[in-house]
Every structure is written in structure tokens, then in C-alpha cells.
Amino acid sequence: MNYVETRLAKLSRGGDRRAFAELVELYKDKIYHLGYRMLNQKQEAEDVVQETFLRVYTNLHRYDENQKFSTWIYRIATNLCIDRLRKRKPSYSIDAEMTDGEGTDWHSMLASDAAGPDEELILSETQQNIREAIQTLPDKYKSVVILRYLHDMSLQEIGDVLDMPVTTVKTRVHRGREFLRKRLDSEYGDKK
Known part of the structure; x- marks a missing residue:
């Protein structure tokens, strides 16, 4: 899959919009879940997804094809989340909603028989x-x-x-x- 992503990144860098759309499709849910788990807010997670892909698109010329694309995009998304966390005033809500509305939650981490x-x-x-x-x-x-x-x-x-x-x-x-x-x-x- 790494080869496919690298190829899609190369094509995107050359202006292929379909290739970039495929990258978005491959990563949008993963980035959303990362953002949601780190920020605990749906709107902020959605903003992180948009901002991540905007940065990916504008910085494709900086992508080093010798590294995994997933590492590069996760670094961008994680840094955006960390920046948002730094800007927040410390406040922890125990009552905050924890599911993402799509059925994915912490239950998937726990084994069940x-x-x-x-x-x-x-x-x-x-x-x-x-x-x-x-x-x-x-x-x-x-x-x-x-x-x-x-x-x-x-x-x-x-x-x-x-x-x-x-x-x-x-x-x-x-x-x-x-x-x-x-x-x-x-x-x-x-x-x-």
C-alpha cells in the first residue's frame, strides 16, 4: 500500500485531482478519528481533517517519497491537534460525548465473547x-x-x-x- 500512496502523491503533485481525491478517501476517516480522540470535539476534528488535507495539498512538493506517506500525513494531523490543544485553556469534561456518531468507540478496543x-x-x-x-x-x-x-x-x-x-x-x-x-x-x- 505504501507504493500505491507514494504513486498517488506523485500524481497529485503533478496536478492529478483524482489521485488526490483517492488520498483523501484513504485517510479522511483515519484523520477524523485521530482528531476526535485527541480533541474530543466533532467540529474541531472535522476542522483538523480539512486543514490537514489543505496542508498536504499545498505541501506535496515537500513530501519525501522515501518515507511512508502515512507517517507524513499523521505528522501533519497530529501537529495540528497538538497546536489546538496548546491554544485551549485547560478544561477537562468528564461528561463529554465520546462516540463519533458513526458507531466507532472504545468498545472496539475491548475483547468480547x-x-x-x-x-x-x-x-x-x-x-x-x-x-x-x-x-x-x-x-x-x-x-x-x-x-x-x-x-x-x-x-x-x-x-x-x-x-x-x-x-x-x-x-x-x-x-x-x-x-x-x-x-x-x-x-x-x-x-x-
Whole structure:
């Protein structure tokens, strides 16, 4: 697929609008989900998608065909999200809506063996607890946790996207997980 994306990027750079439309089709949902998970607001996620593709289009001449296109576009989108987070005043909403309206939510991260109604309720509560905890992560941990566990990127890919050493990524993933574990233990551990 990397070859296909690189070819589409080359064609787009040459003015082929259909090739660019194919790139948009390949990545629009992925970028939306990344934006939504990082920003927790539908409108901002949609804005990030538009701004990402605008930047991709205007900077196609800068794309290095020796790197994966996915790394390049995720770097653009992640940086846009981080910029938006920096501009925000710190405010965490536990009551914020967490699904994206298309049926994709944290449920897809959790394994299920066709649980019964009582197990579904417990599973639903667990998912909500995880969602709430992830939203309280400091930004530097939130981005790596989302890329690692929601976008299933390797540590190397995350390092490429965020332009940081793999050792830093590994540390932030570990600290992010520890932050979540402690948060979930303190908030919900006594309810067992």
C-alpha cells in the first residue's frame, strides 16, 4: 500500500485531482478519528481533517517519497491537534460525548465473547471509565497513547510522526499507561 500512496502523491503533485481525491478517501476517516480522540470535539476534528488535507495539498512538493506517506500525513494531523490543544485553556469534561456518531468507540478496543446483558453493563461502565481517564491524560501522553492503542502504530512509527526518539515514545507510552492505571485504580478500584 505504501507504493500505491507514494504513486498517488506523485500524481497529485503533478496536478492529478483524482489521485488526490483517492488520498483523501484513504485517510479522511483515519484523520477524523485521530482528531476526535485527541480533541474530543466533532467540529474541531472535522476542522483538523480539512486543514490537514489543505496542508498536504499545498505541501506535496515537500513530501519525501522515501518515507511512508502515512507517517507524513499523521505528522501533519497530529501537529495540528497538538497546536489546538496548546491554544485551549485547560478544561477537562468528564461528561463529554465520546462516540463519533458513526458507531466507532472504545468498545472496539475491548475483547468480547458475546457477553450477556449484565456483562455488557459492566463492560460499558469500564469503557466509560477508560474514556474519562484518557481525556485527563496530559497532552504529551495523550497523543502517544492514542496513536499506539487506537491507531495501532509501532513505537518507531509514533516516533516518526511526532519527530521524537523511540526511547522518548516508549517512556511516554509507559508513563501514560501508568497514569491511566493509577487514575483508574484510585477512581474505580474500590467499586469492585
